Amino acid sequence: MGGNHESTKTDHPEDFDHPEEHxxxxxxxxxxxxxxxxxxxxxxxxxxxxxxxxFGFCLMMIxxxxxxxxxxxxxxLGALLGDGMPGGVMLPDFYNELGAMHGTIMxxxxxxxxxxxxxxxxxxxxxxxxxxxxxxxMNMYSYxxxxxxxxxxxxxxxxxxxxxNSGWTSYPPLSVIATMGQTFWLLGMVFLIxxxxxxxxxxxxxxxxLRAPGLSFMxxxxxxxxxxxxxxxxxxxxxxxxxxxxxQLMDRLADTSxxxxxxxxxxxxxxxxxxxGSPILWQHLFWFxxxxxxxxxxxxxxxxxxxxxxxxxxxxxWGYKSLVYSVIFLGFMSFIxxxxxxxxxxxxxxxxxxxxxxxxxxxxxxxxxxxALLLSLWGGSLRFNTxxxxxLAFLPMFGIGGLTGLPLxxxxxxxxxxxTYYVIGHFHYVVAPGTIFALFAGVxxxxxKATGRKMNEFLGKLHFWPSLIFMNGIFFxxxxxGMAGVSRRLWDGGATYxxxxxxxxxxxxxxxxxxxxxxxxxxxxxxxFWSIRRGEKVGRNPWESTTxxxxxxxxxxxGNFDTVPEVYRGPYEYNVSGGDKDxxxxxxxxxxxxx
Amino acid sequence: xxHDMSEEEIQKHVRIYMxxxxxxxxxxVITVAASYLHHVVPMSVSIAIALLIxxxxxxLVACYFMHLIDERKMIYLALILTAFFFLGLxxxxxxxxxxxxxx
Amino acid sequence: xSSEIPYTVDARPDTGLNNVKIxxxxxxxxxxxxxxxxxxxxxxxxxxAAPGTWPEGASILNVPLAFxxxxxxxxxxxxxxxxxxxxxxxxxxxxxxxxxxxxxxGVTFMVIKAIEYNSKFAHHPPLLPSTSTFLAIYxxxxxxxxxxxxxxxxxxxxxxxxxxxxxxxxxxMFTNRVEAAGxxxxxxxxxxxxxxxxxxxx
Numbered sequence: 001m002g003g004n005h006e007s008t009k010t011d012h013p014e015d016f017d018h019p020e021e022h023x024x025x026x027x028x029x030x031x032x033x034x035x036x037x038x039x040x041x042x043x044x045x046x047x048x049x050x051x052x053x054x055f056g057f058c059l060m061m062i063x064x065x066x067x068x069x070x071x072x073x074x075x076x077l078g079a080l081l082g083d084g085m086p087g088g089v090m091l092p093d094f095y096n097e098l099g100a101m102h103g104t105i106m107x108x109x110x111x112x113x114x115x116x117x118x119x120x121x122x123x124x125x126x127x128x129x130x131x132x133x134x135x136x137x138m139n140m141y142s143y144x145x146x147x148x149x150x151x152x153x154x155x156x157x158x159x160x161x162x163x164x165n166s167g168w169t170s171y172p173p174l175s176v177i178a179t180m181g182q183t184f185w186l187l188g189m190v191f192l193i194x195x196x197x198x199x200x201x202x203x204x205x206x207x208x209x210l211r212a213p214g215l216s217f218m219x220x221x222x223x224x225x226x227x228x229x230x231x232x233x234x235x236x237x238x239x240x241x242x243x244x245x246x247x248q249l250m251d252r253l254a255d256t257s258x259x260x261x262x263x264x265x266x267x268x269x270x271x272x273x274x275x276x277g278s279p280i281l282w283q284h285l286f287w288f289x290x291x292x293x294x295x296x297x298x299x300x301x302x303x304x305x306x307x308x309x310x311x312x313x314x315x316x317x318w319g320y321k322s323l324v325y326s327v328i329f330l331g332f333m334s335f336i337x338x339x340x341x342x343x344x345x346x347x348x349x350x351x352x353x354x355x356x357x358x359x360x361x362x363x364x365x366x367x368x369x370x371x372a373l374l375l376s377l378w379g380g381s382l383r384f385n386t387x388x389x390x391x392l393a394f395l396p397m398f399g400i401g402g403l404t405g406l407p408l409x410x411x412x413x414x415x416x417x418x419x420t421y422y423v424i425g426h427f428h429y430v431v432a433p434g435t436i437f438a439l440f441a442g443v444x445x446x447x448x449k450a451t452g453r454k455m456n457e458f459l460g461k462l463h464f465w466p467s468l469i470f471m472n473g474i475f476f477x478x479x480x481x482g483m484a485g486v487s488r489r490l491w492d493g494g495a496t497y498x499x500x501x502x503x504x505x506x507x508x509x510x511x512x513x514x515x516x517x518x519x520x521x522x523x524x525x526x527x528x529f530w531s532i533r534r535g536e537k538v539g540r541n542p543w544e545s546t547t548x549x550x551x552x553x554x555x556x557x558x559g560n561f562d563t564v565p566e567v568y569r570g571p572y573e574y575n576v577s578g579g580d581k582d583x584x585x586x587x588x589x590x591x592x593x594x595x
Numbered sequence: 596x597x598h599d600m601s602e603e604e605i606q607k608h609v610r611i612y613m614x615x616x617x618x619x620x621x622x623x624v625i626t627v628a629a630s631y632l633h634h635v636v637p638m639s640v641s642i643a644i645a646l647l648i649x650x651x652x653x654x655l656v657a658c659y660f661m662h663l664i665d666e667r668k669m670i671y672l673a674l675i676l677t678a679f680f681f682l683g684l685x686x687x688x689x690x691x692x693x694x695x696x697x698x
Numbered sequence: 699x700s701s702e703i704p705y706t707v708d709a710r711p712d713t714g715l716n717n718v719k720i721x722x723x724x725x726x727x728x729x730x731x732x733x734x735x736x737x738x739x740x741x742x743x744x745x746x747a748a749p750g751t752w753p754e755g756a757s758i759l760n761v762p763l764a765f766x767x768x769x770x771x772x773x774x775x776x777x778x779x780x781x782x783x784x785x786x787x788x789x790x791x792x793x794x795x796x797x798x799x800x801x802x803x804g805v806t807f808m809v810i811k812a813i814e815y816n817s818k819f820a821h822h823p824p825l826l827p828s829t830s831t832f833l834a835i836y837x838x839x840x841x842x843x844x845x846x847x848x849x850x851x852x853x854x855x856x857x858x859x860x861x862x863x864x865x866x867x868x869x870x871m872f873t874n875r876v877e878a879a880g881x882x883x884x885x886x887x888x889x890x891x892x893x894x895x896x897x898x899x900x
Contacts (some may be wrong), residue, residue, distance in 0.1 A: 044855060121745050130703075131702045131703060132702070132703060132707075133715045133717050134703060134720075134721065135717070135721060136703070197725075200724070200727075200728075201721050201724045201725055202721075204673075204720070204724055205720045205721050205724065208669060208703050208713060208715075208720060209704075209710050209713065209715070209716075209717050209720065210703070210704065210705070217826035232676070234682050234726065235724060235727060235728050236607070236676070236677060236727065236731050237680075237731075238728070239728050239729070239732035239734075239735060240684060240731060240734065240735035240738075242732055242735075243732055243733075243735030243736055243739070244735065246838065246842070247739065247838065250827060250834065250838055254826075254827045254828060254834075255827070255828035256827045256828055256831070256834035256838075257828075257831055257834065258739065258743070258831070258834060258835070262748075273828065274828060274830045274831060274834070275831075276743070276746075276747055276748070276751065276830070276831040277743065277831055278742055278743060280688075280742075280745075281688070281743065282740070283741055284687075284688040284691070284738070285735055285738070285739070288684060288735070332676075335680045335683060336683055336687070339687070339691060341689075346695050346696045347691050347694060347695060347696070348694035348695055348696055348697075349694075350694040351687075351690055351691045351694045362835050474800045519773070559702055600786055602787070602842065605783055605786055605787055606764055608783060609780070609783055612776055612779055612780065612783075613776075615776075616772065616773075616776045619772045619803070620769065620772060623765070623768050623769065623772065626894075626895055626899065627761065627765055627899065630756070630761075630895070630899035630900075633754075633900075638900075641900060642900055645895040645896070645899055645900055649891055649892050649895050649896075651887050652891045653891050653892065656775060656884055656887055656891065657884075657888065659881075660775050660776075660778075660779045660878075660884045660887075661881055661884045661885075666895050667713060667715050669713050669714075669715060669720065670715070670719075670720070670723050673723060673724060673727055673899070674723070676727075677727040677730055677731065680731065681730055681731060681734045684731070684734045684735060684738050684802040685734060685737060685738050685741065688741075688742055689738075689741050689742060689745065690744065692742055692745060693745075
């Protein structure tokens with residue numbers, strides 16, 4: 001069995017038995033706040049991101065009250081929410097704030113920092129056999145710039161006029177004439193983009209330069225490939241949004257007209273500005289980032305699911321090469337599809353056909369990846385632990401998300417569906433029971449490596465099953481409402497429209513599902529904190545996995561490995577010799593016997 | 596470029612830097628002079644000339660001052676990728692703008 | 699901690715690169731995309747402008763001053779690469795000379811830029827970013843570029859002054875840092891090489 005590895009000489013022999021007790025006399029601040037250790041930074045990112053995810057979820061739960069019971073006062077909580085809810089009844093502007101900030105927080109402060117900043121930082125150096133990231137100090141700066149950007153965004157709720165309320169997409173001219181909260185949104189974005197860029201540089205350099213001896217690119221765990229491509233997306237797609245943010249800040253603060261057309265009239269008054277600008281320009285620059293951004297949201301998730309499925313099917317991933325080529329192709333294509341978000345801006349059939357074509361082509365690698373993961377299950381000895389349940393659920397949920405995207409990518413069908421609840425249903429399927437389920441899988445899977453203890457399986461299942469049901473309860477009805485023509489961003493959920501009357505009852509269904517989903521997260525939160533202290537203690541490789549991170553102690557000390565590991569084979573050598581007993585050969589085990 | 600270079604190699608590089616310096620100054624003068632042509636040639640030709648000269652100047656800076664001419668494959672890969680997306684960013688919105696639904 | 703990270707200074711055999719070299723080129727790639735978005739904006743704003751409303755750069759902007767600035771930046775690029783070459787020749791004094799000249803060029807560029815901007819603000823009527831879309835993109839692009847000149851000069855000043863102490867303890871690491879700063883500085887020059895004709899001459 002390739003499980004345990006004898007420890008050898010090291011600078012800090014006492015670290016291995018009691019890694020949490022090693023004393024470097026660095027003091028509290030350098031150890032926990034300004035640490036340059038990728039594992040500490042990964043945990044910092046994860047906790048901060050989980051808090052933001054929770055907060056963004058709460059924003060949505062409040063929105064869902066208004067949608068289910070329009071203009072009814074929200075009991076107890078309503079009185080505490082200030083000017084936006086006088087007498088507990090939600091004002092439309094406040095609804096818009098909640099909507100814009102829910103989207104922004106979930107995407108930029110929650111999912112990506114968790115998927116990339118959290119999981120990426122913690123796992124990648126371990127999986128490639130490195131002592132840390134290539135630029136540990138820059139890693140630390142990335143984290144602090146991130147939470148500062150998040151704070152700027154949160155503070156905006158307390159400004160006169162409240163937070164940004166022009167959608168997470170901040171389209172001008174509306175966003176240019178919006179209240180101060182929008183300026184804070186833009187400033188917050190500049191911080192977040194800077195943090196992201198530093199992180200991307202770190203990931204790419206680390207993966208290229210710090211792979212252990214013998215770890216060629218085609219022996220990398222798929223999770224690392226996913227993070228590698230994701231880093232390129234962040235590096236090259238974010239700067240145009242930074243540029244756009246600068247231009248919008250100029251429009252808001254220096255009275256320029258980058259995005260303001262001539263002759264703009266607001267509330268009956270003509271604006272005294274130079275004009276000559278283009279709102280469509282913002283859309284191009286925004287979506288140039290925002291489309292690759294959605295692949296930033298899904299790729300790390302696919303990586304996590306791959307690791308969990310390979311490990312819990314006890315057989316190699318099917319089609320490793322096709323997975324790698326697909327993810328590279330996907331990353332590349334993601335830069336030339338963006339205007340499928342802009343089909344109704346008046347573009348002619350030529351360019352519409354171009355973007356429709358690239359969009360259809362980009363669905364191919366996604367299908368290849370999904371198929372490879374499904375085929376990986378065939379003939380496997382499946383273990384249905386909690387991470388595996390979430391990883392398995394990801395497959396059909398992402399399938400629905402992906403399939404519902406097809407009518408949106410085809411111009412003709414996009415025209416009636418654009419800006420309806422169908423779109424919201426589509427992207428939430430991909431990101432919520434898609435990515436977030438994968439992130440849950442990752443938490444349950446790597447928790448033992450980070451803490452030396454497993455999370456409780458029973459509580460994990462209590463978390464999983466209701467979550468799966470409620471996720472579908474929230475998002476499936478959106479597809480129906482969208483096809484019925486209910487627009488998104490309507491404060492009253494479509495109540496004033498005749499054509500929507502038949503599907504309005506679904507608002508209540510969705511809201512109850514949302515609150516139910518919120519409630520069952522309690523099992524996860526409790527499990528997480530309880531298991532840190534009371535979870536079942538485990539050794540280095542509790543899941544009997546083949547990849548390098550399981551060679552290090554649980555939790556790993558500074559520098560991660562006793563000696564620099566050497567890699568002798570690919571990442572998923574489970575049961576390759578076809579015997580009766582379950583066996584696996586870790587990447588780091590020398591060939592031909594001997595430890 | 597990480598290795599220790601001999602004095603002759605460095606001398607050779609310095610000569611190249613001086614040559615590039617001269618070329619850059621010359622091209623700058625030419626590009627300003629060419630701009631006066633815009634009264635006689637169509638705008639698109641003016642733009643083409645200006646961009647062409649800028650690309651030559653930029654290439655000299657990149658290849659020789661930034662040592663790109665003898666850089667490694669990894670760097671080339673990253674930059675070619677960037678160049679592709681840069682062109683997409685410049686061209687696709689412009690093309691979309693050209694091809695609009697006529698109302 | 700950093701001594702544990704391999705290939706910080708030495709090149710990794712199969713890629714032939716050290717970490718700093720890759721890191722700085724990746725950063726430059728992101729900068730190319732950043733300025734790319736501004737050039738893309740320029741294109742869209744210009745073709746979208748009503749016919750006859752987009753001014754010729756030379757009619758509003760000071761071409762001679764910008765020409766001088768172009769020469770200043772090109773010169774600074776030469777002095778920068780000579781600074782690095784001096785370190786390759788193991789001469790700290792020559793390095794300080796050339797790096798000092800580079801910083802001087804950076805300062806000169808900013809002084810000329812300040813004169814240029816001031817003449818716009820002091821104009822009757824004042825020529826501000828809010829005055830026209832052309833001026834808006836002019837001020838924004840040259841302003842962002844100027845910020846990069848300032849930032850680059852600050853890094854260069856650090857490497858000329860307190861940062862140069864590293865030469866004594868780790869000359870190879872110091873040379874790599876100067877090379878990285880040089881790559882950034884050359885990019886600043888490269889961006890101006892495109893900004894100048896686009897804004898001033900077309």
